[in-house]
Amino acid sequence: MFLRQVNIELRKTVKHPALWAGLAALTLLLALFIFVHHSQIKYGYIPAEGGLENDLLNGLSLYNWISGLIYAVTASVIAAYDYPERTLQLWLTRGLPRPILLFARLKVILLFGALMIAFTLLTTLGLAVLSRTLFFGVVDVSHFNAVALLPAFLRTVWSALPYLALTVLLAVISRSPLFAAGAMIFYSDIAERLALMLSDRYPALTRFLPGQLALILQAQNFVLDRTATQPTLDPRWMSEPQAILSIGVIFLVTCGLTLLIFSRQDLGG
Secondary structure, X not given: OHHHHXXXXXXXXXXXXXXXXXXXXXXHHHHHHHHHHHHHHHOOOOOOOOOHHHHHHHHHHHHHHHHHHHHHHHHHHHHHOOOOOOOHHHHHHOOOOHXXXXXXXXXXXXXXXXXXXXXXXHHHHHHHHHHHHHHHOOOOOOOEOHHHHHHHHHHHHHHHHHHHHHHHHHHHHHOOHHHHHHHHHHHHHHHHHHHHOOOOOOHHHHOOOHHXXXXXXXXXXXXXXXXXXXXXXXXXXXXXXXXXXXXXXXHHHHHHHHHHHHHHOOOOO
């Protein structure tokens, strides 16, 4: 029953126009970012630094900057699109247990969240190769550490877990994809970034914020550049294993709270 529901959720998500519109917008944004950056280098507006590895690190930085929007839209559409249409009640009246429905959607959300990250990495690489060929006639890969690509992908996926889980929680509480997406965007792009500005003054306050934990993991992506030196991190920050564990705990607690609310939610009326 669980796998069948996962398959149903996958098919519905693939058919949703928001997915393809989001991929198209992400591709356009990455292309604009890379082509403008390389044109500035070619015409001497900014100095040339690095090769393909630098393009990938810049692409990851851009993705992390807009990731709150991506996670908000992805998770809210899958988790709450049928609350307003009241088709959710139809699934439940057919005997589908609420935990199976919730976990099937959560699995699909995690899958598409990971696919968005993989798409970003691969598209950035493809566009960077094309742009460097057009502007410079050569693609410099001498410092690019391809072996570090998979760990960078896994770090980014793990960093996304709290945001995806929080969006699902907001979707269940509000029963609205628009509210869930809006609240998630406000939290990740405004509230959390304002809180992170206080990390130097109040480190204990921001220690377990998903954004702080993500910074710890993303800082390790420097190994994509073979010649890069390890960045100096604040000694008050957690170690990478501690950040990984903290993200896992936040994800599990958030999912547990979501299941508790969804299991007791009155969907009648």
